[in-house]
Amino acid sequence: MQKVNTDVERCKGCYLCIANCPKEAIKKSGKVNLKGYEYIIVDNDKCISCGSCYQVCPDYVFEVN
Amino acid sequence: MKYKVPTTVDVMKTTFCSGCGQGVVNRLIGEIMEELGTAEKLVVTTDVACGAMNVDFWNFDTIVGAHGRPLPTATAVKKVRPDCLSLAHLGDGAAYNIGMAETMHAAIRDDDVFALVLNNCVFAMTGGQTSATTMLGQKTKSSIQGRKVEVEGKPFHIENALSGMDIAYLARGSIESVPSIRKTKQYLKTAFEKHKNNEGFVLVEILTPCPTNWGMTPVESMKRIKEEVMVEYPVGEFINRGGGK
Amino acid sequence: MAKVLMTGNEAVGEAAIRAGCRFYSGYPITPQTEILQYLSWRMPEVGGKFVQAEAELSAVNMLYGAASAGARTFGSTSGPGFSLMQEGISYIAAADLPLVIVNVMREGSGLGNIGASQGDYLQMTKGGGHGDYHTIVLAPANVQESADMMVLGFDLAEKYLHPVLIATDAAIGQMVEGVELPDFITHDIDKFDWAVRGCKKGDKPRTIQNIYFMDDNYEQHLREKYARMVENEQRWESIEVEDADIVLVSYGISSRLCKEAIKIARKEGFKLGLIRLITLWPFPEKAFAEVNPDVKGYLSVEMSTIGQVKDDIRLATGCTKLVDNYGSMMELPEPEGIIEKAKSML
Numbered sequence: 001m002q003k004v005n006t007d008v009e010r011c012k013g014c015y016l017c018i019a020n021c022p023k024e025a026i027k028k029s030g031k032v033n034l035k036g037y038e039y040i041i042v043d044n045d046k047c048i049s050c051g052s053c054y055q056v057c058p059d060y061v062f063e064v065n
Numbered sequence: 066m067k068y069k070v071p072t073t074v075d076v077m078k079t080t081f082c083s084g085c086g087q088g089v090v091n092r093l094i095g096e097i098m099e100e101l102g103t104a105e106k107l108v109v110t111t112d113v114a115c116g117a118m119n120v121d122f123w124n125f126d127t128i129v130g131a132h133g134r135p136l137p138t139a140t141a142v143k144k145v146r147p148d149c150l151s152l153a154h155l156g157d158g159a160a161y162n163i164g165m166a167e168t169m170h171a172a173i174r175d176d177d178v179f180a181l182v183l184n185n186c187v188f189a190m191t192g193g194q195t196s197a198t199t200m201l202g203q204k205t206k207s208s209i210q211g212r213k214v215e216v217e218g219k220p221f222h223i224e225n226a227l228s229g230m231d232i233a234y235l236a237r238g239s240i241e242s243v244p245s246i247r248k249t250k251q252y253l254k255t256a257f258e259k260h261k262n263n264e265g266f267v268l269v270e271i272l273t274p275c276p277t278n279w280g281m282t283p284v285e286s287m288k289r290i291k292e293e294v295m296v297e298y299p300v301g302e303f304i305n306r307g308g309g310k
Numbered sequence: 311m312a313k314v315l316m317t318g319n320e321a322v323g324e325a326a327i328r329a330g331c332r333f334y335s336g337y338p339i340t341p342q343t344e345i346l347q348y349l350s351w352r353m354p355e356v357g358g359k360f361v362q363a364e365a366e367l368s369a370v371n372m373l374y375g376a377a378s379a380g381a382r383t384f385g386s387t388s389g390p391g392f393s394l395m396q397e398g399i400s401y402i403a404a405a406d407l408p409l410v411i412v413n414v415m416r417e418g419s420g421l422g423n424i425g426a427s428q429g430d431y432l433q434m435t436k437g438g439g440h441g442d443y444h445t446i447v448l449a450p451a452n453v454q455e456s457a458d459m460m461v462l463g464f465d466l467a468e469k470y471l472h473p474v475l476i477a478t479d480a481a482i483g484q485m486v487e488g489v490e491l492p493d494f495i496t497h498d499i500d501k502f503d504w505a506v507r508g509c510k511k512g513d514k515p516r517t518i519q520n521i522y523f524m525d526d527n528y529e530q531h532l533r534e535k536y537a538r539m540v541e542n543e544q545r546w547e548s549i550e551v552e553d554a555d556i557v558l559v560s561y562g563i564s565s566r567l568c569k570e571a572i573k574i575a576r577k578e579g580f581k582l583g584l585i586r587l588i589t590l591w592p593f594p595e596k597a598f599a600e601v602n603p604d605v606k607g608y609l610s611v612e613m614s615t616i617g618q619v620k621d622d623i624r625l626a627t628g629c630t631k632l633v634d635n636y637g638s639m640m641e642l643p644e645p646e647g648i649i650e651k652a653k654s655m656l
Contacts (some may be wrong), residue, residue: 005085014084014276014283020243033241054068055243058088060075106508110375120517126506128378128518131401134371137335137363141375141383142506144359145333145499149379149508155476170364 003047003065006040010059013037017053017062026053071095073104073124080118084283087275089240090183091119093250094152097257098125107150108142110135112159114190116183119154129294133164140176150179150260154261157184158268161197168223168268172232179256182223182268184237185275186294197221200297205278223270224303227278233265235304239272243291245300252302264306272298313488318456318478319344321350321489322412325460326384330497332358333376333383335369340424341480342388342414366391370398370411377407378518380505382464382497386412388480389422389430396632400439402563404414408474409468410460415479417639426481426563427639434475435591442535446502446543447475447590449561453487461492470539477590479613481563481642545588546597550576554583554602557654559609559623561587564643568611571645575652582652587619595626607632607655611648615639 011033017040018026025046033039040061041052053062074095081087098104104118110128111117112135120127130138135153143151160168160182171178187205188194198220202211212220227235234256238249249271256267272294274286281289316324323345326334334353336346346362353360359376363369366387376383378425387395392413402409413434417427432438434447446466450456456478499505509515522528527655547565549572551557560568565586575582583605585597608631610619617635624633636651 010078011082016084016283016287019284019287049067051068052243054070055246056083056089056240058085059079060070060088060092062068063066063070065066105510108379108506108508117521120519124509124515126516127403128375128506129520130374133372134367134374134398137368137371138375138378140361141333141335141359141372144361145376145379145383147506149506167368168362170368174361198499232347286326310479 001065003044003049004042004053005063005065006042006061008039008061009033010061011037011039013039014058015040016056016058020052020056022050022052023048036058040051066294071099073098076122076124079122081115082277084274084276085284086183086185086271087115087119089246090271091122093246093253097250097254101253101257101261103150103257103261106148107152108146109152109154110139110142111154112156114156116154116156133159133162134167135159136164136167136171136178136180137293138303140171140178143177147263150257152179154249155180155182156189157182157186157198158188158196159274161223164222169226172227172230172266172268175232177260177263177265179260180266180268183273184270184272184298187275187278189275189278193275194232198298200293222298227268227304230304232267232304233259233306234267236302237270237272237298237300239290239295239300241272241287241295248300255305268279272300311490313490315486316453316489317344317484318453319414319483320348320651321453321479321491322386322460322598323348325457325492326410327352327358328492328494329382329461329464330495331358331384331464332497333373333381333461334358334385335361336386337363337366337369337379337391339388339391341416341464341483342386342412345386345412345414365399366394370395373409373411374398374402374405374407375466376421377402377409378405380499380502380507384410384412384460386414388414389416392430393433396433396439400443401520402473403443403445403477404441405518406469406471407518408464410463410467410474410476412476413526413603414477414483415477423640424480425640426479426613426642427477428562428564428613429618430477431468431590431612431614434477444591445473445475446470446539446592447477449477449587449590451565451586452482453485453489456482457489457491464494466543470535472535477562479563516526535540540592543589544592544594544596546594547586547588548597548600549584549586551583551601553581555581555606556655557583557585557601557605557608558611558648558652559585559587559608559619561590564611564613567643567645568648568654569574571648574645575649578633580649580653582649593622593626598626605631607634609648609652609655610635611643613642614641
C-alpha cells in the first residue's frame with residue numbers, strides 16, 4: 001500500500017514538501033501536470049508517513065495513510 | 066487515514082499562487098471545525114482581493130465583505146445569529162491599514178467575533194504595495210527603495226496596539242515550518258474555543274508568505290519568514306483572558 | 311388604534327421595531343440622532359440588537375452583515391454620514407440584500423448645517439455610491455408617513471431583495487405630530503433560504519456575493535429587477551394638475567408648503583397644481599400623463615440652491631415644457647414666494 005496518496009494535478013510546484021521532508025523521500029518528477037507545473041513524486045520506500053508534506057502543502061496534494 | 070484534508074475546505078482546486086499561505090491556514094480552520102464539531106455553525110466574512118476567492122473553495126456559509134470592513138459585518142452576523150461562529154478573514158492591509166478603526170473598536174467593544182489576520186507584509190492582490198506591516202527595507206511596488214522609517218514609519222505591531230486591552234485572546238503564529246504550523250493550529254483552536262464560548266474578541270495573526278510579491282520562491286519565502294519576519298513579529302500568545310484551556 | 315404624539319425620528323424608530331426590525335446600527339449626527347437614541351433603549355427592550363458604531367462606514371457594514379444573516383435591519387444617518395454609507399449601500403445593492411436606510415437630510419454640502427434641507431436628492435436617486443445601481447427612495451412628508459414608510463420600505467426591500475432608502479429631513483424628523491403606529495409584525499430570521507446561518511453537511515454553501523464576473527445572467531437579472539421597480543413602484547400624489555397652468559413638483563417638507571400655495575393661488579384665480587413625489591426613485595414619470603396638456607411649465611420646489619429635481623422633470627416631460635426651480639437650501643419655501651416665481655413663468 002502507498003504510504004502517501006498524491007493528487008499531482010493539484011501540485012503547483014512550490015516544493016515546500018521537498019524542503020520539509022525529513023527523509024528526502026520527495027523529489028521533482030520531471031513531468032508536468034495539466035496546469036503546467038512540474039509536479040512531485042514520493043519514494044514509498046523512504047517515506048515514514050510523518051505527515052510533514054501534508055502539513056506544509058498549500059494545495060492538498062497529499063493524504064497520508 | 067492518518068492525515069486527510071477536511072472536506073469543508075477542499076471543495077475544488079484553489080486558484081492561489083504557488084506557495085501561497087492561504088491553503089495551509091484554510092486546512093487548519095477545516096481541521097479545527099471538524100474537531101470542535103462546529104463546521105455547520107461557521108459563517109466567514111472575507112475581505113476583498115485574494116481572500117475573497119476562498120468563498121469558492123469552502124463548504125461554509127460566506128459573505129464577501131467590503132475592503133477593511135469584514136469585522137463589523139461579522140460582528141452583526143454574530144449578534145443576530147448568536148448560535149453561529151463568526152469569523153472575519155482579513156489581510157494585513159484590511160486589518161491594519163484601511164480597517165484599523167474597525168479592528169480597534171471591535172477590540173474596544175470586546176465584540177463576540179473572531180478576527181483572523183493573514184499578515185504577508187504587503188498588499189498582495191493589487192500587485193505588492195506597502196502595508197502597515199511591511200518590513201523596514203522591504204522593497205514594494207510603492208516603496209521601490211524599501212520601506213523607510215522617515216517615510217512610512219515603523220512596522221505596526223498589533224500586540225502593542227492591543228496591549229492591556231480587555232479582550233479574550235490575542236496570538237500570532239507562523240506557517241513557515243511544520244512545528245510552527247502545529248503551534249499555530251493550537252492558537253487557532255484556543256481562539257475558536259473561546260469564540261465558541263462567547264468570551265469576547267479574539268484575534269489571531271498568522272505570518273504568511275507571498276512569494277509572488279516578495280519576488281522569491283516559496284521555499285525562499287519560508288526562509289525569509291524564519292530569518293526576518295519572525296524576528297520583527299514574534300510569535301506567541303499575548304492576551305489570554307482567563308488563562309489557558 | 312389611538313394616535314400618539316411623536317417626533318418623526320421617534321416614529322421611524324418605533325415603526326421599525328413594529329415592522330420586525332431587530333438590528334440597528336448608526337452613529338450620532340444631527341438631525342438624525344434621536345433615532346439612534348430611541349433605538350439604544352427600545353431595541354434591547356424587544357430583544358433586538360443595537361450598536362453605536364465607530365463611524366457610518368462601520369455602521370453600514372454591520373447592516374450588511376445583519377441583513378446577510380436574514381434579520382430585518384435598518385440604519386439611519388444624515389447628509390455627511392450618508393455620504394460615508396454610500397460605499398456600503400453599493401455593496402448591499404450588489405449583494406441583493408433587503409434593508410432600509412433613513413437619511414434625515416440637513417443643509418448644504420461639506421459640513422453645512424443642521425437645519426432642514428433637501429440636498430441629497432441626487433446622491434440618493436442616482437445610485438450615489440460606486441458602480442451601476444439604483445435604490446428605491448421613499449419621501450415622507452409628515453410623521454405619519456415616516457412611520458408608514460418604514461413598514462412599506464421593509465416590504466419593498468424584501469419584494470425586490472434590494473436596499474430601500476427613506477429621504478426625510480430635519481423638519482419632519484423633529485416635528486411632533488399625531489401618528490397611528492403600525493401593528494407589530496414578527497419577522498422570521500429563517501424566512502429566506504439565502505441568509506447565512508452555517509452550512510449543513512452535504513448542502514450547498516450560501517454565499518452573499520457582490521462579485522459576479524462568473525455569472526452570465528447577472529446583467530439580465532439587474533435589468534429585469536430595475537424594470538420591475540420602474541413599472542410597479544412609482545408613487546405620487548397629484549393635486550389639481552388637470553387644469554393647471556403651472557404644476558409644482560415637490561416632495562417631503564416642501565410639498566406641504568406647495569399645498570398651501572395652491573390654495574392661496576387658486577383663490578386668486580391662478581391655476582396651480584402639484585405633483586408630489588412619494589418615490590424619488592423610481593421617478594413618477596406616469597404622473598405627468600395626467601397633467602393639463604397645455605400646461606405652461608413646471609416649477610420644482612425643493613430645499614436646494616441648484617434645483618436637483620429639475621433634470622428629472624425635464625426627462626419626464628421630454629424637454630417639451632419650461633422647467634425651473636424655486637427654493638433655498640437653508641430656508642423653507644414660502645407659499646408667497648412659490649406663487650410669485652410660478653407667475654413669472656407664465
